[in-house]
Amino acid sequence: MTVGLRERPKADMNRRILQAQAWLFHEVGCDAARLEDIAARAEVSVGTFYNYFENKGDLLLATVAMEVEEVLAAGETVVARPPMDVARALSRLIATYFDHSLLYLSKEMWRIAMALSISQPATPFSRRYTVLDGLLRDQVCALVAQMQRLGHARAEVDARAVGELLFNNLNLMFVEFVKDDGMGLEMLNAAVARQNAPIAELLRKTGVKS
């Protein structure tokens, strides 16, 4: 039953492979990084690789999942102390997401990762990615609820419904962004802000409570 002694080497191996991947993906690009090379760089055989990841895509999703975790943490600080204006608060949180997202990952990597999380939803890291996506959604909902709690937004609106709507919108806009190499972050932020405007209006408390 003693299985603990095997766990440490496992974690090390995971890290080793992930680092090899990160290096190669940055060096030669996502598609050009052959599994054999990744394995070689991690000083492992291809066979061993498959003990740690379901397939090549799963490896990329593992990297992306780590990235999303950082984004989540960054968002947490915005939710804790949001700007007083609803529109600004949303823009701030969303810009935090978008800006963070391209720090380590290229558009190409995002494209492939998103594609994988859709086409093979049952793979372990795909599940993790889906869970993280859910947490991001929750965070947007939390921001709306927070604005209500702080008295900056109408309390009678369904925070969960509105939060999900906003999140799904920004998520799909991010997909569009990532699909189009000619689209910049400013354009993305502006587009989402425009779409959010009616919702912000809906949430805004006009003047003094009657």
Added chain:
Amino acid sequence: MTVGLRERPKADMNRRILQAQAWLFHEVGCDAARLEDIAARAEVSVGTFYNYFENKGDLLLATVAMEVEEVLAAGETVVARPPMDVARALSRLIATYFDHSLLYLSKEMWRIAMALSISQPATPFSRRYTVLDGLLRDQVCALVAQMQRLGHARAEVDARAVGELLFNNLNLMFVEFVKDDGMGLEMLNAAVARQNAPIAELLRKTGVKS
């Protein structure tokens, strides 16, 4: 310069390959359908296949594109004569989309098609798919505008912004639906209706115009 004489056989060939694919995809599943088999069933060599489609994925996207065109046409009738209530009108249009979507295509096919349209956005049929997605978005915007024109919705709300928001939401919810084999159409429709409710409220004209 006479190139017309070549066009008819080309169209025939396209149909032949598409039919072979449809048959095999239904028979053995999306992944298990080997290109060699598809080609064999279409009575063509693999090489010839690549004269007609960029790759295996392109073939699937061609099928999906046809499907989306049908969905668009179905939606057109809803936009032309929508229910008078905003929430109902939205639900009607969206249910039309969702119900139609599973007529010919399995969840697996949708997953793979969506993944492809993200990971290889430059492929010809991927572009076509993206264009069609844009048309669907326009259709949702058109419904909102139509409701305003008919006097069933507040005119001062930005129809385009709200339409895009609604569409992106329903689109991502469809992705969720397609990723989860345990989710049924009723659940999907209900979830989207709940998310849309605040927007419907925002748009609704309450009582008589003051």
Added chain:
DNA sequence: AGAAAAGTTTGAATGAATTCAATTTTGCAG
């Protein structure tokens, strides 16, 4: 008609991901 050009088809060769049976390493009980 005959020859050259343009377009199509072909299937064997290529290359990369994934599998798997054989081998090596590890943790543990006696």
Added chain:
DNA sequence: CTGCAAAATTGAATTCATTCAAACTTTTCT
């Protein structure tokens, strides 16, 4: 310390999408 079962590692073999140079058809021109 030794033997053993479970776990991990290995890389050659398999599978499949994709390419490409050669063969074949059709069109066009004289």
